[in-house]
Amino acid sequence: MATSSTPICYINGKRKVLPPGRAETTLLQYLREIGLTGTKLGCGEGGCGACTVMLSNIENGQLQHRSVNACLCPLYSIDGMHVVTVEGIGNSRDGLHPVQERLANSHGSQCGFCTPGFVMSMYSLLRSKAGAPSEQEIQENLAGNLCRCTGYRPILDAFRVFAEVPAGAYTEESIAAHSQWKAGGNNAVGPTQPTGCPADSSGTIKLNPSKAICPSTGRPCDCGAASQSDSPTSTSGSSDDMSLKPANSHANGHAPAQTGGHASMDESCTSKACGGHSNGEAGGAAGGKKFASGGLTNGLGMDVLSDSGVKKAEGAAAVGKAQPKQQRWTSATEPIFPAELRKRVAPILHLPGPYATWHRPLTLNGLLTLREQYPEGKIVVGNTEIGIEMKYGRKTYPIFIAATHIPELNHMEVDADGLTVGAAVTLTRLMRTLKQLVADMPKHQTRTFQAMGEQMKYFAGNQIRNTASVGGNICNASPISDLNPIYMSTGSVFTVQGEGTGVRKIAAKDFFVSYRKVDMQPHEVLLNVHIPFTKQHDFVREYKQAHRRDDDIAIANAGMRVRMEMATDGEWKVAEAEMALGGVAPKTIMAPLTMDLLQGRVWNKETLHAGIASLAQDVYINSQSPGGMVEFRRAMAASFFFRFFMHVAFELDAFKPGSCNLFPKNYRSGAIAHPHKPLSTGMQYFSKVPGDRVIGQPYRHAAAHVQVTGEAHYTDDIPLPGNALRAALVYSDRPHAKLLSIDASSALEVRKDPLS
Ligand SMILES: NC(=O)C1=CN([C@@H]2O[C@H](COP(=O)(O)OP(=O)(O)OC[C@H]3O[C@@H](n4cnc5c(N)ncnc54)[C@H](O)[C@@H]3O)[C@@H](O)[C@H]2O)C=CC1
Numbered sequence: 001m002a003t004s005s006t007p008i009c010y011i012n013g014k015r016k017v018l019p020p021g022r023a024e025t026t027l028l029q030y031l032r033e034i035g036l037t038g039t040k041l042g043c044g045e046g047g048c049g050a051c052t053v054m055l056s057n058i059e060n061g062q063l064q065h066r067s068v069n070a071c072l073c074p075l076y077s078i079d080g081m082h083v084v085t086v087e088g089i090g091n092s093r094d095g096l097h098p099v100q101e102r103l104a105n106s107h108g109s110q111c112g113f114c115t116p117g118f119v120m121s122m123y124s125l126l127r128s129k130a131g132a133p134s135e136q137e138i139q140e141n142l143a144g145n146l147c148r149c150t151g152y153r154p155i156l157d158a159f160r161v162f163a164e165v166p167a168g169a170y171t172e173e174s175i176a177a178h179s180q181w182k183a184g185g186n187n188a189v190g191p192t193q194p195t196g197c198p199a200d201s202s203g204t205i206k207l208n209p210s211k212a213i214c215p216s217t218g219r220p221c222d223c224g225a226a227s228q229s230d231s232p233t234s235t236s237g238s239s240d241d242m243s244l245k246p247a248n249s250h251a252n253g254h255a256p257a258q259t260g261g262h263a264s265m266d267e268s269c270t271s272k273a274c275g276g277h278s279n280g281e282a283g284g285a286a287g288g289k290k291f292a293s294g295g296l297t298n299g300l301g302m303d304v305l306s307d308s309g310v311k312k313a314e315g316a317a318a319v320g321k322a323q324p325k326q327q328r329w330t331s332a333t334e335p336i337f338p339a340e341l342r343k344r345v346a347p348i349l350h351l352p353g354p355y356a357t358w359h360r361p362l363t364l365n366g367l368l369t370l371r372e373q374y375p376e377g378k379i380v381v382g383n384t385e386i387g388i389e390m391k392y393g394r395k396t397y398p399i400f401i402a403a404t405h406i407p408e409l410n411h412m413e414v415d416a417d418g419l420t421v422g423a424a425v426t427l428t429r430l431m432r433t434l435k436q437l438v439a440d441m442p443k444h445q446t447r448t449f450q451a452m453g454e455q456m457k458y459f460a461g462n463q464i465r466n467t468a469s470v471g472g473n474i475c476n477a478s479p480i481s482d483l484n485p486i487y488m489s490t491g492s493v494f495t496v497q498g499e500g501t502g503v504r505k506i507a508a509k510d511f512f513v514s515y516r517k518v519d520m521q522p523h524e525v526l527l528n529v530h531i532p533f534t535k536q537h538d539f540v541r542e543y544k545q546a547h548r549r550d551d552d553i554a555i556a557n558a559g560m561r562v563r564m565e566m567a568t569d570g571e572w573k574v575a576e577a578e579m580a581l582g583g584v585a586p587k588t589i590m591a592p593l594t595m596d597l598l599q600g601r602v603w604n605k606e607t608l609h610a611g612i613a614s615l616a617q618d619v620y621i622n623s624q625s626p627g628g629m630v631e632f633r634r635a636m637a638a639s640f641f642f643r644f645f646m647h648v649a650f651e652l653d654a655f656k657p658g659s660c661n662l663f664p665k666n667y668r669s670g671a672i673a674h675p676h677k678p679l680s681t682g683m684q685y686f687s688k689v690p691g692d693r694v695i696g697q698p699y700r701h702a703a704a705h706v707q708v709t710g711e712a713h714y715t716d717d718i719p720l721p722g723n724a725l726r727a728a729l730v731y732s733d734r735p736h737a738k739l740l741s742i743d744a745s746s747a748l749e750v751r752k753d754p755l756s
């Protein structure tokens, strides 16, 4: 088996031999060192998405693309991968990528710091999907990207153009409404308001909410008037892995190039559609395969007020000099997956360095031997926890053992009893598998998978789920882990193995010993998790309460399961009950008193009250507990139980109407574990300033094109002068003061190791 001490990767199509001795370095540090400063350091813990890049590699013989947080990605973990950064997809000299162009044209950047991250999240979604994403997917995909000044409305509007549109989005009625309104005239426009929308004289749009309308704006529009996709620039070939499938056409078969049409990344679609949209909806993003940006804009990407082509051109000319040239984008200009990497066989890595050594075994035996040899070694998979410990916990690890390439740890298998998931499987892969099983198998067998799948949408952000592993989440033993309560309440079993001690199987409910301690010896590794199928009348739910729904860590959470059986008297009784609670103790705990209490009881309101009272005994949170919010967390435990109780009651009553009619139907929403989050929409209104002057017109701002490409330089991006170790802006309380001396003593006190 090949062993290598020279890890390689490609970055934006260029081959790189990674520097030696840098096991503790992140991909983000490296990118910025080599001048790719478009990828930003925001939070440094995978929470803000400013450092998003796309990683491509061959997995199980298939090319896969995924967005990741470069701030948590160990440099050597990208051996054999292609990294695409914001600089790799477009720039202001050669032309913006349609994703970049859309964001710029739609006023989707203000300070621009988070912008490259949004671009790369969207770009990765388009490349990773075979067809066009839905609007819902686009919104969910951006949950791991935070923006704190522009606002999400223009960002979501910008990207809607890439969505697949449900058939029927364009109706005769919406077209008629549009014509009617147009005849009446209107002077109010806004970046998200199609100028073709029916509005009254005050600019208020009169909507019939029952009409499905323009996917870009959510408003009636005139797309139906457009004819067909007739892009003169369209091609059908695909030069690389980018052979993405065309999305569904609109109901009437035309291609909504400029509107919130569909636009999978290689679809041709440049015909006139929704031409009445303001705000540069015609940003050319929906060029599909051709990304025919130039064909849709005025060449300056500034087709605001596109109601009249004349106005558009004039406005553009007025401020056009500072704007980038637009090129016609073709899929051939997409960074392709390098042939060398396609053929490459991953080597064992042994990469020593002054501060840390990186090992990457390729077999389970290799992993166990290293684990035995280096008890102080740190097994690493996604690094989404270890990376934070190193950055914010000031931890140092001299030995990393990457468990990413061990076949047994990447394996998933369905047997007669359930699903076995390898410990190195990423959360994204697990989610996909769960979804598939829920779709393919009888409902009563997959209730655990259903509950997990629903919950995992809210497990961190997409970039984290794309790298974080099932095993990392378990071994980390976080008391607010989102998945541990469900493993514990569903009879899941963990398998561990150590050199010389063989294989052990441990029930999930016994695995967590104390705060961040698990029942595993230093020489052991977690191999897999077995999650059993549910049986008839098993009901499973997972609940999570965080400060906000998306991309946030839980304050409290719970996994609950009951198996019900109908007694001869026709009443539903509890045959089995398992409840696990997170965020209420130093580790995830079971609720033994309540579990005992429920056993054999009838599912009625007395049981509900008794259960809530019993949970208060199970959940004892000391008033001094770390994290505080003691009353709130206690109340959450009761609230989860109440919701679960309602869920089960509704399910039982649905199974046999009248058999468990405990709650009015309008309580049903309370029983939903993770209420559906509808698509966000928003509108902005402003008055159009008459005349040809630039001022008062909604042109994209002068820096937008360099922000979306990562070319905008922030203080953090400025290279240090020679011999400088670090520079930072300092405040002076006196203007024009002279720097007389520098007292470096406190800086010199700081730890001397390179990770501090
Ligand atoms: N940064 C963030 O925003 C988020 C971080 N997380 C955390 O990320 C982790 C998810 O996994 P990764 O990134 O892959 O973890 P990781 O590579 O950071 O490892 C986490 C811990 O698990 C251990 N570990 C991992 N796999 C193991 C195995 N097979 N056998 C024995 N020990 C093993 C590691 O040594 C380490 O102590 C979870 O710990 C989770 O709590 C989860 C969500 C969000």
Ligand SMILES: O=c1[nH]c(=O)c2[nH]c(=O)[nH]c2[nH]1
Residues within 6 Å of the ligand: 458, 459, 460, 473, 478, 480, 481, 482, 483, 551, 552, 553, 554
């Ligand atoms: O199980 C987890 N879920 C999260 O959503 C999350 N976020 C985080 O930082 N750690 C964790 N852990």
